[in-house]
Amino acid sequence: MDFQPDAGLDAFRDEVREFLRKNLPSDLAGKPVGSVRSMRPDLVRWQQILNRKGWGAPYWAKADGGAGWTVLQRLVFDEECVAAGAPTHDGFAQKLLGPVLNEFASAEQKAAHVPHILDGSRLWCQGFSEPGSGSDLASLRTRAERDGDFYVVNGQKTWTSYAHESDWIFLLVRTDTEVKRQAGISFLLVDLKTPGITVRPIRSIDDCHHLNETFFDNVRVPVANRIGAEGDGWKITKFLLNNEHASAADLPILRRGLTLARKLASTQRAGREPLIAQTEFALRLARLEAELHAIAMMVQRVAAMESDHSPAAHAMGSMLKVRGTELQQRISELTVEALGDDGAVAYPEPHDACLDEPMPRQDIGRGVANEMFFRRASTIYGGSSEVQRGIIAKMLFQL
Numbered sequence: 409m410d411f412q413p414d415a416g417l418d419a420f421r422d423e424v425r426e427f428l429r430k431n432l433p434s435d436l437a438g439k440p441v442g443s444v445r446s447m448r449p450d451l452v453r454w455q456q457i458l459n460r461k462g463w464g465a466p467y468w469a470k471a472d473g474g475a476g477w478t479v480l481q482r483l484v485f486d487e488e489c490v491a492a493g494a495p496t497h498d499g500f501a502q503k504l505l506g507p508v509l510n511e512f513a514s515a516e517q518k519a520a521h522v523p524h525i526l527d528g529s530r531l532w533c534q535g536f537s538e539p540g541s542g543s544d545l546a547s548l549r550t551r552a553e554r555d556g557d558f559y560v561v562n563g564q565k566t567w568t569s570y571a572h573e574s575d576w577i578f579l580l581v582r583t584d585t586e587v588k589r590q591a592g593i594s595f596l597l598v599d600l601k602t603p604g605i606t607v608r609p610i611r612s613i614d615d616c617h618h619l620n621e622t623f624f625d626n627v628r629v630p631v632a633n634r635i636g637a638e639g640d641g642w643k644i645t646k647f648l649l650n651n652e653h654a655s656a657a658d659l660p661i662l663r664r665g666l667t668l669a670r671k672l673a674s675t676q677r678a679g680r681e682p683l684i685a686q687t688e689f690a691l692r693l694a695r696l697e698a699e700l701h702a703i704a705m706m707v708q709r710v711a712a713m714e715s716d717h718s719p720a721a722h723a724m725g726s727m728l729k730v731r732g733t734e735l736q737q738r739i740s741e742l743t744v745e746a747l748g749d750d751g752a753v754a755y756p757e758p759h760d761a762c763l764d765e766p767m768p769r770q771d772i773g774r775g776v777a778n779e780m781f782f783r784r785a786s787t788i789y790g791g792s793s794e795v796q797r798g799i800i801a802k803m804l805f806q807l
């Protein structure tokens with residue numbers, strides 16, 4: 409692969425920067441994102457702005473209504489959005505469900521959902537994990553039994569990120585208990601307003617509400633909301649989970665974290681000197697920077713393998729997930745340390761705070777400890793590090 413500067417990509421970067429400069433409202437820029445996703449009103453407003461520009465689906469092909477960008481352009485877009493402090497998008501709709509609809513849905517299903525993803529009027533969440541079925545997803549037990557033109561769904565999902573702020577959920581259900589377990593799974597789209605659905609919050613260690621338990625009690629879902637054939641759920645899930653290897657390391661999050669660590673290292677004082685003057689701290693920061701550069705190179709390699717579906721390409725995606733998420737954790741730990749005593753305080757996010765007065769040092773400390781706590785989960789969600797290592801061993805060494 410070619411690591412030389414790419415003039416076309418530089419011009420694209422300039423175009424994205426210019427767009428952000430002109431179109432990112434100042435009251436949205438730099439607003440705390442929470443660890444995963446912006447607050448719904450901010451996310452929807454930003455999605456509408458992107459959609460007006462024709463960038464409502466940055467990761468999809470043009471034929472599917474997307475921006476039609478290459479993987480490298482998508483990475484540049486993400487990087488510039490994070491650098492400018494733009495709100496996040498609905499990753500569940502954009503990166504997971506969208507490609508599934510484009511690949512497997514009927515024309516009617518696409519017409520029913522794609523326009524709402526583009527204009528931000530329908531936010532999505534992912535209903536895969538269950539108590540007892542996380543890494544071993546094929547063991548899931550939520551049942552969908554056929555009753556005429558409907559499925560009747562009963563069971564429980566857990567860790568459902570943003571179910572409380574979403575309109576619809578894409579759901580894995582068991583439609584057949586008599587066949588091999590993978591063959592008995594189907595993929596349904598469910599309106600969260602359907603009677604019988606209860607969403608209950610799980611408060612996480614960062615003191616935020618991202619997560620939920622979602623209960624289904626005799627929920628009637630039209631058969632027309634099934635994607636693919638009955639029993640295709642596992643095939644669709646494999647497609648969904650294998651998408652976008654290059655973004656597995658979440659490079660923009662790493663860059664954002666390291667920028668903050670660097671800023672604190674030069675503004676915080678250790679005795680009379682700035683923290684960065686301490687050799688030991690400077691060395692640790694430099695090591696993290698070197699690792700980030702190594703990951704960035706690896707991302708370029710994986711991006712160059714975009715249409716390569718070989719086991720090696722698959723394994724590279726898993727390597728990026730492991731390396732990227734472990735680095736996220738170490739950067740967030742160093743950032744907390746850089747704050748000294750103030751790092752020990754989990755300053756509330758503004759939307760979660762019930763404080764009349766800002767807390768002392770909230771200017772620099774806000775969200776830092778919360779982020780460090782939340783990053784414990786990075787090596788679990790989206791496939792734990794242990795499971796990723798298993799995939800690498802299987803793909804590369806046939807173990």
Ligand SMILES: Cc1cc2nc3c(=O)[nH]c(=O)nc-3n(C[C@H](O)[C@H](O)[C@H](O)COP(=O)(O)OP(=O)(O)OC[C@H]3O[C@@H](n4cnc5c(N)ncnc54)[C@H](O)[C@@H]3O)c2cc1C
Nearest residue numbers: 534535536537541542543567568569785788789790792794
């Ligand atoms: C913050 C967060 C957000 C999430 N959001 C969503 C969401 O929106 N929707 C959704 O469906 N799910 C979501 N999840 C669930 C997530 O996908 C699961 O937590 C994850 O797949 C692990 O499953 P588990 O928690 O059941 O752990 P388990 O699978 O029970 O694993 C327990 C431990 O055993 C290890 N282990 C398991 N299998 C193996 C193996 N084969 N080899 C070696 N070690 C193994 C794991 O690494 C882990 O350390 C989220 C999780 C978190 C933490």
